[in-house]
Amino acid sequence: MGELLGRDIVSIHDLDLDEIAHILDVAATMVPAARGQEQRPLLHGRILAELFFEPSTRTRLSFESAMKRLAGQVINFGELSTTSVVKGETLADTVRMVESYSDVIVVRHPQEGAARLAADFTTKPVINGGDGAGQHPTQTLLDLFTITQRKGAIGGINVTIVGDLKYGRTVHSLAVALSRMGASLTFVSPASLAMPTEIVEACRNEYRKGNGGSVRMGSDLESFISAADVLYVTRIQKERFPDPEEYRKVANTYRVDVELLGRAKGSCIVMHPLPRVDEIDPAVDETEHAIYFDQAFNGVPVRMALLALLLGAIP
């Protein structure tokens, strides 16, 4: 495990298992302050700069809440249309300008690799808040945190991931991280949206090291539901289907409802990165299975932990 002070968190692969475990441990201590039940002014006088080149209200609010719960300040562009970005300034120049105004920078960008490029141009720590279809490491960390909170440990459990596994930004790095931690994985999707081979292979490589996990794949959710300790649901986007009728059929097949969950373990938790559209019936919200709103809240303590660690407020 290395020192987290000053580090860039661009990809979940930048972190080893001990570092991930440490971040999750610190996140657990942040929960009361994240709820406003406790004061922890650890980052008083520190400034987070948000470079959001595409809107993402959810991620932005979560980072702002995290920074402010620790008594830090947040600066951002305001309206994108009024900034130099639209006038064609390069990302590299924007980062070099912003680093002199802040202590830590979060980058959200529509192009893959943008956060790594940003990190190349500043000595301040850079956190990737999502780059195109690439990495979104704080989402992965908050998913891992949610599972750890509910299940105690990740090794040995079965995580069934369902929906769009091909384009789903969050599920690729989550799957690889879970396989490293010894969870067994079940990938359920229509064939056209199956998990890319390189991700499946990366998971198998982890299992070959002998952590006891394994991977299964299929398209029939009903046949896999009874084994799931965690059901991770992702959105199937309409735009992926040229034929709207085909979309409707697929969307119906993978819709999670109370009836389906009747065949799941009582302790099975249902996760979703949100926003959801039709993939989870609202009636599920009332059941013990639904934890997606807690999961969204967990973004705050996890980001608090990361900010405090990167800025050296916690060793």
Place this chain on the structure above:
Amino acid sequence: MKELHVTPISNGTVIDHITPGRALDVLRIIGITGKGLNSAVSVVMHVPSVDGGWKDIVKVQDRELLPQEVRKITLVAPRITINIIRNYEVAEKYRPATPDEVVGLVRCANPNCITNKEREPVTPRFAVVTRDPVRLRCRYCERELDDVSPHLM
């Protein structure tokens, strides 16, 4: 009688043990397009190799390769041997290694990768995941690239 594959060259370079089918990529890398050429170039495709497989060979008269060209060739033909010929003799022979990191030789295949954005001051950089066959991972978008040839810079 020993079959003669190619005319020997007096001075220049023989690139041997080229992955079968990659000879034309090698010509492209060393800038041989057929135009403005004053010396002999011979290409042999798909001949038996001593290891029991197949190989291509390229011979270029009066030309030695730049290190940059050799590095690029290892990305499409990782098993090459370079023979430098002087006065019909092999003056030097070596097997170049595929580098651990590929910097500024290949463009990322992902059109949405930040390294493909105009005006960003960034040089494409890849980690070498496997050497034979060559598989690269973009340092920026983390996508993997397994056919380097169309993406050479």
